[in-house]
Amino acid sequence: MTQNVTAAPTTGSPSAGEWWRDAVIYQVYPRSFADGNGDGMGDLPGITARLPYLRDLGVDAVWLSPFYASPQADAGYDVADYRAVDPVFGTLADADDLVRETHALGLRFIVDIVPNHCSDRHEWFQEALREGPGSAARDRFHFRAGRGADGALPPNDWESVFGGPAWTRVEDGQWYLHLFAAEQPDFNWDNQDVHDEFRSVLRFWLDLGVDGFRIDVAHGLVKAPGLPDIGHAEQVKLLGKQAVPYFDQDGVHEIYRDWRRILDAYGTGNGTERIAVAEAWTPTVERSALYLRRGELHQAFNFEYLTTGWDAAALRAVIDRSLAAMNAVDAPATWVLSNHDVVRHATRFADGDEVRGLRRARAATLLMLALPGSAYLYQGEELGLPEVTELPDEVRQDPAFFRGSGQDGTRDGCRVPLPWSGERPPFGFGPVEGGPSWLPQPDSWKDLSVAAQTGVPGSTLEFYRRALAVRRAHPALGAGRDIAWVPSPEGVLAFRRTTSAGSFVCTTNLSASPVTVPTPGTLLLASAHVVPGAGPDAAGTVLPADSTVWWAA
Ligand code: NOJ
Numbered sequence: 001m002t003q004n005v006t007a008a009p010t011t012g013s014p015s016a017g018e019w020w021r022d023a024v025i026y027q028v029y030p031r032s033f034a035d036g037n038g039d040g041m042g043d044l045p046g047i048t049a050r051l052p053y054l055r056d057l058g059v060d061a062v063w064l065s066p067f068y069a070s071p072q073a074d075a076g077y078d079v080a081d082y083r084a085v086d087p088v089f090g091t092l093a094d095a096d097d098l099v100r101e102t103h104a105l106g107l108r109f110i111v112d113i114v115p116n117h118c119s120d121r122h123e124w125f126q127e128a129l130r131e132g133p134g135s136a137a138r139d140r141f142h143f144r145a146g147r148g149a150d151g152a153l154p155p156n157d158w159e160s161v162f163g164g165p166a167w168t169r170v171e172d173g174q175w176y177l178h179l180f181a182a183e184q185p186d187f188n189w190d191n192q193d194v195h196d197e198f199r200s201v202l203r204f205w206l207d208l209g210v211d212g213f214r215i216d217v218a219h220g221l222v223k224a225p226g227l228p229d230i231g232h233a234e235q236v237k238l239l240g241k242q243a244v245p246y247f248d249q250d251g252v253h254e255i256y257r258d259w260r261r262i263l264d265a266y267g268t269g270n271g272t273e274r275i276a277v278a279e280a281w282t283p284t285v286e287r288s289a290l291y292l293r294r295g296e297l298h299q300a301f302n303f304e305y306l307t308t309g310w311d312a313a314a315l316r317a318v319i320d321r322s323l324a325a326m327n328a329v330d331a332p333a334t335w336v337l338s339n340h341d342v343v344r345h346a347t348r349f350a351d352g353d354e355v356r357g358l359r360r361a362r363a364a365t366l367l368m369l370a371l372p373g374s375a376y377l378y379q380g381e382e383l384g385l386p387e388v389t390e391l392p393d394e395v396r397q398d399p400a401f402f403r404g405s406g407q408d409g410t411r412d413g414c415r416v417p418l419p420w421s422g423e424r425p426p427f428g429f430g431p432v433e434g435g436p437s438w439l440p441q442p443d444s445w446k447d448l449s450v451a452a453q454t455g456v457p458g459s460t461l462e463f464y465r466r467a468l469a470v471r472r473a474h475p476a477l478g479a480g481r482d483i484a485w486v487p488s489p490e491g492v493l494a495f496r497r498t499t500s501a502g503s504f505v506c507t508t509n510l511s512a513s514p515v516t517v518p519t520p521g522t523l524l525l526a527s528a529h530v531v532p533g534a535g536p537d538a539a540g541t542v543l544p545a546d547s548t549v550w551w552a553a
Contacts, residue, residue, distance in 0.1 A: 040436030044090035058468030061108035073183035116217035142177035212275035219280035222251035292331035333373035347387035366548035370506035384460035421451035475501035521553025
């Protein structure tokens with residue numbers, strides 16, 4: 001394996017200059033994508049072998065959730081060594097191969113970086129435990145004395161995002177802060193060692209050739225001075241809706257200005273830019289835009305969009321606010337419907353009816369891919385996979401499930417390994433029919449596998465392929481940062497995008513009944529069966545319930 005900088009590809013995106021502004025980025029969840037060695041857990045060689053599938057799907061970049069050395073207390077978001085690959089996923093040489101192969105296929109490669117916390121097995125935390133109160137090693141984390149006469153109460157009232165107190169007591173009586181599981185101690189970003197270490201970790205992966213980072217808990221690194229109490233115990237329920245002293249503090253921005261200088265030193269034009277996207281659950285898109293001011297990060301996930309239901313007025317409002325907020329800082333808007341932390345959108349939109357869920361999911365995807373900016377896809381959505389809601393307790397691994405009182409702990413249901421082919425589990429996820437998979441797949445997934453959908457007209461997979469191909473080819477889809485709403489009946493969203501090279505209209509009927517609209521142009525693609533111009537009004541088109549249509553217009 002070598003440490004040379006791998007040249008970033010110059011193809012794979014419609015605008016090679018600033019490839020990230022309109023990139024479609026596909027999230028690979030490594031433990032569930034493809035298992036190369038048959039141990040039931042996905043791995044890096046498995047991903048490398050399947051890269052042609054991603055190229056053919058038509059995405060621009062791949063983002064991998066963490067594959068670093070980790071005890072896997074939070075599926076790899078508890079990192080014990082930021083410069084090593086966990087043996088369950090492979091080796092550093094495998095990572096090097098994967099980056100090179102990804103580039104050879106014209107795709108970009110983005111990795112996760114987890115700077116808010118590490119694993120309790122990280123050597124710094126082990127050292128902090130050994131060295132005791134008052135040591136320099138403890139200052140890299142948030143260690144405090146407890147409250148109450150004998151210090152038996154946590155130092156403040158903060159709750160873990162996964163439920164229960166955000167503090168755990170160690171043998172010598174001090175407590176340490178962990179905003180997530182007890183196995184994930186938070187770093188103290190007032191300590192210079194932490195800054196230096198992450199600069200070095202960034203450079204390590206940039207030297208290996210990665211094109212960017214997805215920053216885990218980007219809003220959490222800086223805590224309010226004095227770690228003040230919040231005053232009530234509804235914190236987890238209200239997360240993202242209220243300001244808290246451990247998230248979205250103004251001090252985080254200085255860190256990202258520093259990181260941007262590092263990224264820019266690796267490339268600033270002609271498709272060579274290395275980028276960073278913030279996972280920042282802020283109360284508003286306007287707060288998210290602060291992370292994207294000049295000299296800070298490139299993108300932030302649009303969680304307000306992700307959490308908006310199947311509702312025309314609500315979607316229109318969040319689209320308008322997102323574009324306004326991002327345009328104000330000259331950053332691309334981003335759009336996302338699913339990831340490894342939320343219920344898959346085919347199930348979220350189902351309201352108890354799977355058929356309706358898939359119909360809406362396809363319509364939602366086509367709407368998302370028509371918007372200006374960059375879109376994130378989560379592995380398996382291109383197969384129309386639903387959430388697996390009936391996993392037995394004994395197979396679950398999400399720490400939120402076991403900590404109980406916090407999140408509902410359903411994140412395992414969107415992490416079930418992908419079905420690739422065959423009649424029996426693990427459906428080609430691993431090399432052996434009937435072999436293991438770390439979470440069981442439903443038998444019904446045989447009909448949803450990549451092989452079962454490939455070449456089948458109307459399948460969700462072929463629909464995604466077509467959508468990505470059209471998005472790449474149509475000039476008015478690849479450019480610009482604004483949309484113009486077209487007047488439309490209640491429950492229908494219609495907007496136009498225009499460039500000098502052409503114009504494009506997207507219509508989405510979010511209502512429960514068909515709606516007839518004037519035919520906007522030539523049909524490019526539809527999420528359901530649509531016959532242009534076949535409405536009761538001769539010049540009109542019937543938009544079926546829960547459908548999106550793309551028009552060249
Ligand atoms: C956000 C990640 O997406 C999630 O999976 C993880 O549990 C937390 N951050 C903590 O790292």
